[in-house]
Amino acid sequence: EVQLVESGGGLIQPGGSLRLSCAASGFTVSSNYMSWVRQAPGKGLEWVSIIYGDGSTYYADSVKGRFTISRDNSKNTLYFQMNSPRAEDTAVYYCARSLYDSSGNDAFDVWGQGTMVTVSS
Amino acid sequence: EIVMTQSPATLSVSPGERATLSCRASQSVRSNLAWYQQKPGQAPRLLIYGASTRATGIPARFSGSGSGTEFTLTISSLQSEDFAVYYCQQRGTFGQGTKLEIK
Numbered sequence: 375e376v377q378l379v380e381s382g383g384g385l386i387q388p389g390g391s392l393r394l395s396c397a398a399s400g401f402t403v404s405s406n407y408m409s410w411v412r413q414a415p416g417k418g419l420e421w422v423s424i425i426y427g428d429g430s431t432y433y434a435d436s437v438k439g440r441f442t443i444s445r446d447n448s449k450n451t452l453y454f455q456m457n458s459p460r461a462e463d464t465a466v467y468y469c470a471r472s473l474y475d476s477s478g479n480d481a482f483d484v485w486g487q488g489t490m491v492t493v494s495s
Numbered sequence: 496e497i498v499m500t501q502s503p504a505t506l507s508v509s510p511g512e513r514a515t516l517s518c519r520a521s522q523s524v525r526s527n528l529a530w531y532q533q534k535p536g537q538a539p540r541l542l543i544y545g546a547s548t549r550a551t552g553i554p555a556r557f558s559g560s561g562s563g564t565e566f567t568l569t570i571s572s573l574q575s576e577d578f579a580v581y582y583c584q585q586r587g588t589f590g591q592g593t594k595l596e597i598k
Contacts, residue, residue: 383504405557418582418589418590418591418592419531419533419539419582419584419589421587421588424587432587434587468538468539473541474543475544475545475548477526477545478527479526479527479529479545479546479548480527480529480544480545480586481526481529481544481545481550481584482529482531482539482541482584483539483541483544483550483551485538485539485540486538487538488538495505
């Protein structure tokens with residue numbers, strides 16, 4: 375079964391650090407484009423980062439320079455290192471796999487259950 | 496940066512009726528548009544990609560149409576489990592969502 379399971383969320387103080395994990399099963403993380411998408415309480419969805427199969431990474435301006443996406447191929451796991459978080463980073467963080475069709479259209483076809491991160495002193 | 500705008504913000508429809516949700520892109524995205532359903536406390540679920548292709552396991556009552564800048568998600572006969580929030584998405588940008596509620 376294709377599945378993503380996040381972990382690592384919790385309460386973190388502003389300026390601290392936290393690492394989120396996303397363990398994949400049923401497919402290979404390194405062969406897919408993988409993203410982190412977040413959702414602040416009561417708000418909509420916000421894409422924040424992606425890592426491509428070749429290892430290249432991209433970030434939304436809201437997290438660039440503070441957060442880092444990475445993966446461990448031996449563990450088939452995606453990570454999100456959150457440094458210097460702010461109150462506005464409080465959200466449920468989802469990892470998601472990208473689907474690409476023959477026309478170049480893409481979408482997020484597999485999602486984890488989400489992990490809550492609360493940034494507060 | 497492409498901006499995705501959904502309308503209406505809230506749609507009230509009776510079970511068994513048809514629901515039509517709209518999504519507009521600030522510039523052409525060709526057919527690269529996806530729709531998701533999200534229920535409270537759950538992760539989003541992919542419904543439609545490529546503007547009109549249903550994802551695996553999605554019932555035929557869900558259909559998508561459009562290209563360029565104007566897109567529509569239609570639910571032909573609403574079931575109780577369809578009342579949720581719906582998002583459109585193009586690459587790294589999501590619309591703000593449409594809440595579909597029971598009338």
